[in-house]
Structure formats: structure tokens, C-alpha cells
Amino acid sequence: METLSGGRETGIYRQGETVVRPVQAWSATVHRLLRYLHQQGFRACPEVIGMDAGSEVLSFVEGETYNYPLEGAIASEEALISAARLLRQLHDASQGFLKTVNLAEMAWMLPARAPAEVICHGDFTPYNVALSGHEVVGVFDFDTAHPAPRLWDIAYSVYCWSPFKTDPVDQLGTLDTQIARARLFCNSYGVSASDRQQLVSEMIIRLQSLVAFMQAQADMGDAQFVQHFAEGHHLAYLADIDYLRHQQVAITEGIMTVQDL
Structure with missing residues (x-):
């Protein structure tokens, strides 16, 4: 699995076309929101795939990623x-x-x-x-x-x-x-x-x-x-x-x- 960087520091991995992330107290709320957004036709956000051994599995958002400095x-x-x-x-x-x-x-x-x-x-x-x-x-x-x-x-x-x-x-x-x-x-x-x-x-x-x-x-x-x-x-x-x-x-x-x- 590939470790992903960005807004969070640890515990986020890419596995094929999915992202595996730690489950948090608010994860169920976020999952409900993401499903709703996809139902409304907003597909620029991750899709909820499911749960796996205490981790959440989301679709990978394709594209190039960056951080500061902005170049x-x-x-x-x-x-x-x-x-x-x-x-x-x-x-x-x-x-x-x-x-x-x-x-x-x-x-x-x-x-x-x-x-x-x-x-x-x-x-x-x-x-x-x-x-x-x-x-x-x-x-x-x-x-x-x-x-x-x-x-x-x-x-x-x-x-x-x-x-x-x-x-x-x-x-x-x-x-x-x-x-x-x-x-x-x-x-x-x-x-x-x-x-x-x-x-x-x-x-x-x-x-x-x-x-x-x-x-x-x-x-x-x-x-x-x-x-x-x-x-x-x-x-x-x-x-x-x-x-x-x-x-x-x-x-x-x-x-x-x-x-x-």
C-alpha cells in the first residue's frame, strides 16, 4: 500500500483505486454526507466503499496533489x-x-x-x-x-x-x-x-x-x-x-x- 500525504500526517494509504483511512468518531456522519453528495450528482468527492478491519475504505480521487509552497x-x-x-x-x-x-x-x-x-x-x-x-x-x-x-x-x-x-x-x-x-x-x-x-x-x-x-x-x-x-x-x-x-x-x-x- 502507498502512504498518502496531505492534510493528515499518518494512517492514510492508497490500495489500488481505494483509500484506507482510520475510522473516527465522526466517520459515520461523513459517510452519510458523502453518499448524499453523490446522490445529488456531486462526484468530485470520495465515494464510500465500506469498512475493513476498523478502517474506512473510500474511492481514490484522481488527480495531481500539491502542498505549500504553492508552485x-x-x-x-x-x-x-x-x-x-x-x-x-x-x-x-x-x-x-x-x-x-x-x-x-x-x-x-x-x-x-x-x-x-x-x-x-x-x-x-x-x-x-x-x-x-x-x-x-x-x-x-x-x-x-x-x-x-x-x-x-x-x-x-x-x-x-x-x-x-x-x-x-x-x-x-x-x-x-x-x-x-x-x-x-x-x-x-x-x-x-x-x-x-x-x-x-x-x-x-x-x-x-x-x-x-x-x-x-x-x-x-x-x-x-x-x-x-x-x-x-x-x-x-x-x-x-x-x-x-x-x-x-x-x-x-x-x-x-x-x-x-
Whole structure:
């Protein structure tokens, strides 16, 4: 079996045309969501194959995968546009799921957030999508899926795809370049003017929530998050929060126009 890398660190393998992953407390919820999405015609996500000795078996999402630093096809405008459009399709397809289940009775890795407009992917980032050429054609790793407003998911995705990051490995271009990419993502998704006004504030809140989640997991003894804190991963997010606060006016003004690059 081939070990896969990406958003998760260990325990994910490719076996032929399937992916074998550890079962989690929220896996049944994710399986129900994935089946629903496929029923709605959204086939850019994994298909549930079944269970095998305590592991879940999903279909392999075909395509090239990337991580930071963003170089090559993943850094292209075509990838950015197609990613935003795919996120919109995912959100639209998920809306009916909210009416078919009792959300309060379902387990989620991340807490639900009101108003529950869609099922957010929770980590719709360059390392969780698959490309064909320069086009994003698939998305995987739905562990972080949870009910929330559209803007909650959009905010984290724009932060990661622009990207508004200060770490030298994660950076891409100047502030002007980042703003232009954020505007293109918003235009391609169809983000409203009112949501664009709130976008930077939502990014900040989303990152604060992420740091708090990491801290809570570390405090409970999760080895991966304990290691992340020891390595200072949270400090990068805190630096990015400061960056967003300092540039909030410029970013907001820059993404308000609907004119693409």
C-alpha cells in the first residue's frame, strides 16, 4: 500500500483505486454526507466503499496533489478559479442534507456553527484538492466537515488560497498579489458584497477558532497537536492574524470590486 500525504500526517494509504483511512468518531456522519453528495450528482468527492478491519475504505480521487509552497499548477489562476467554483458547487449540493438529518444527533470533528446554511468542508485548501492539468477537479479529506455559514468556509479557503500567510514557506507574492487572488476567488465563487465586507473579520475569527481547537486537543493529550504546539505551528497562525488585522482595510477595499484579474 502507498502512504498518502496531505492534510493528515499518518494512517492514510492508497490500495489500488481505494483509500484506507482510520475510522473516527465522526466517520459515520461523513459517510452519510458523502453518499448524499453523490446522490445529488456531486462526484468530485470520495465515494464510500465500506469498512475493513476498523478502517474506512473510500474511492481514490484522481488527480495531481500539491502542498505549500504553492508552485506550478496549484498556484495558477485557473486552479484558483476552479477551486472557488468547486467549493460553491459543494456548498450548493450540501444544502438539502441539512433537511434530511437531525444535526444535533450527528457527530462532527469541528463544532457546528449557526446559522447552518451549508455543510462546510472545513479545510478546503490547496493540499486537499486534486488537479487535472491546471483545473481543480476533486476534493478529499472530509473529516473537518460541519454545518456552518457559507462565509465560514469561504474565509478559511480564501486565507489559504490567496494565501494571506506570513511564513516564508507558505507565502506567495506581494500583498497586492494576495488581494488580487482573494478577489478572483470571491468573484469565481460569487461572494456577495456584504460577505466581502465581513470576510477579513471572519478569517481572523476562523484562525482564532483553529488555534483554540489545537490548544484544546493538545490539552487532552492528542500527540499530534502536542507536537504541533512544541514546534510552534500555532505561532504562524497568530502571526497571520496580526497580518490580517494590519491589512484589513486594504484587503477589504481590494476585494470589493467584481472585476477579475
